[in-house]
Amino acid sequence: TSSLTADAVIDKERMDSFHAHLSKSTRVLSLLGAGLSATSGLPTFRGAGGLWRTHDSISLATPEAFDANPGLVWQFYSYRRHMAMQAQPNAAHYALAELSRKMPGFMTLSQNVDGLSQRADHPREQLQLLHGTLFEVRCMDRDVCRYGPEANFTDPICPALAIPTGADPTSNEARKGISEYLHTKHQGKDLDISDAAVPLPDLAPEDLPICPQCKKHLLRPGVVWFGESLPSEVLQTVDDFINQPEKIDIIIVIGTSAKVYPAAGYIEEARDKGARVCVVNMDENDRPSGGWEEGDWFFKGDAAQIVPRLLE
Numbered sequence: 001t002s003s004l005t006a007d008a009v010i011d012k013e014r015m016d017s018f019h020a021h022l023s024k025s026t027r028v029l030s031l032l033g034a035g036l037s038a039t040s041g042l043p044t045f046r047g048a049g050g051l052w053r054t055h056d057s058i059s060l061a062t063p064e065a066f067d068a069n070p071g072l073v074w075q076f077y078s079y080r081r082h083m084a085m086q087a088q089p090n091a092a093h094y095a096l097a098e099l100s101r102k103m104p105g106f107m108t109l110s111q112n113v114d115g116l117s118q119r120a121d122h123p124r125e126q127l128q129l130l131h132g133t134l135f136e137v138r139c140m141d142r143d144v145c146r147y148g149p150e151a152n153f154t155d156p157i158c159p160a161l162a163i164p165t166g167a168d169p170t171s172n173e174a175r176k177g178i179s180e181y182l183h184t185k186h187q188g189k190d191l192d193i194s195d196a197a198v199p200l201p202d203l204a205p206e207d208l209p210i211c212p213q214c215k216k217h218l219l220r221p222g223v224v225w226f227g228e229s230l231p232s233e234v235l236q237t238v239d240d241f242i243n244q245p246e247k248i249d250i251i252i253v254i255g256t257s258a259k260v261y262p263a264a265g266y267i268e269e270a271r272d273k274g275a276r277v278c279v280v281n282m283d284e285n286d287r288p289s290g291g292w293e294e295g296d297w298f299f300k301g302d303a304a305q306i307v308p309r310l311l312e
């Protein structure tokens with residue numbers, strides 16, 4: 001052990017005490033955030049200062065933004081669908097799925113809409129998608145048409161949302177308005193449209209995905225926008241799990257800034273049911289706002305590295 005740094009020693013002690021508690025646990029919750037998928041190459045909400053191009057990501061994820069400029073919001077979501085489809089689940093996604101198979105009383109609450117937990121074969125009945133998924137669509141008209149949610153993995157979901165690729169700047173397929181520099185730099189590859197330097201066309205509603213049922217209204221991504229309530233069946237399932245008479249042993253909070261509600265509120269609800277809190281985060285300042293209590297664990301670092309060790 002002499003070779004182990006002081007940190008590693010403490011880390012080992014904390015890991016051992018966590019393992020001891022997990023081995024005695026039967027009811028465990030996990031709350032997942034964008035940091036879980038960071039190592040899979042997906043930008044977090046806070047990453048890049050919370051901006052997509054020049055827009056505040058949170059303000060783009062609202063019904064108001066979609067009403068004001070559905071083209072821009074669809075470009076935002078089509079980009080994230082494209083990125084998520086290019087990405088692969090990482091070791092943490094698989095470790096969470098594995099623990100679910102081993103522990104019937106393990107329930108995962110995900111804020112992520114990237115579909116990576118599902119692609120890691122996380123048992124569906126033990127995975128609650130609090131904020132929906134990028135890979136479902138439904139009609140904007142929730143009163144009459146009510147089409148969806150329907151699974152949709154088409155990329156691009158319509159031709160106008162195709163991600164521009166860099167081309168030989170002298171060729172006529174080089175998209176106009178994109179600098180020779182960008183074409184040359186990204187020849188044959190996707191242009192990174194999260195970079196405001198890449199011009200994006202203004203899209204008219206008729207260029208966007210139209211509801212196949214009413215053939216009148218636009219389709220929208222199957223995510224929960226700010227100001228919208230979470231899916232009632234998901235809220236019910238989570239409440240039913242939390243409100244069972246037995247105590248909750250642990251809540252594992254992974255890669256989230258825990259600033260969005262009601263998701264972040266589940267940490268305190270679990271604590272009220274006797275749970276000890278275990279946080280895995282790259283940034284020690286991102287501890288749950290409910291404050292720190294004796295017996296809580298904090299593991300600083302990359303979720304893809306730490307979570308498999310935690311759940312082994």
Ligand SMILES: CC(C)NC(=O)[C@H](Cc1c[nH]c2ccccc12)NC(=O)[C@H](CCCC/N=C(/NCCC(=O)O)S[C@H]1O[C@H](COP(=O)(O)OP(=O)(O)OC[C@H]2O[C@@H](n3cnc4c(N)ncnc43)[C@H](O)[C@@H]2O)[C@@H](O)[C@H]1O)NC(=O)OCc1ccccc1
Nearest residue numbers: 033034035044045046226227255256257260261282286303
């Ligand atoms: C901004 C916040 C203050 N606002 C809210 O919470 C609002 C308003 C509100 C409601 N109650 C409140 C109480 C108090 C204050 C505000 C409110 N909540 C809502 O609007 C909710 C809806 C909220 C859901 C919004 N949709 C999302 N996503 C889908 C769309 C989309 O994705 O586009 S939220 C979205 O943002 C959040 C981003 O947070 P994180 O995932 O944590 O990501 P972030 O980038 O912030 O942090 C990453 C973390 O990872 C760490 N990290 C990075 N790399 C790694 C690494 N490698 N390893 C480990 N960790 C790492 C970093 O250090 C960091 O800590 C996630 O929840 C994500 O899903 N709806 C609602 O309340 O409706 C009411 C209602 C009720 C009935 C009827 C009508 C209405």
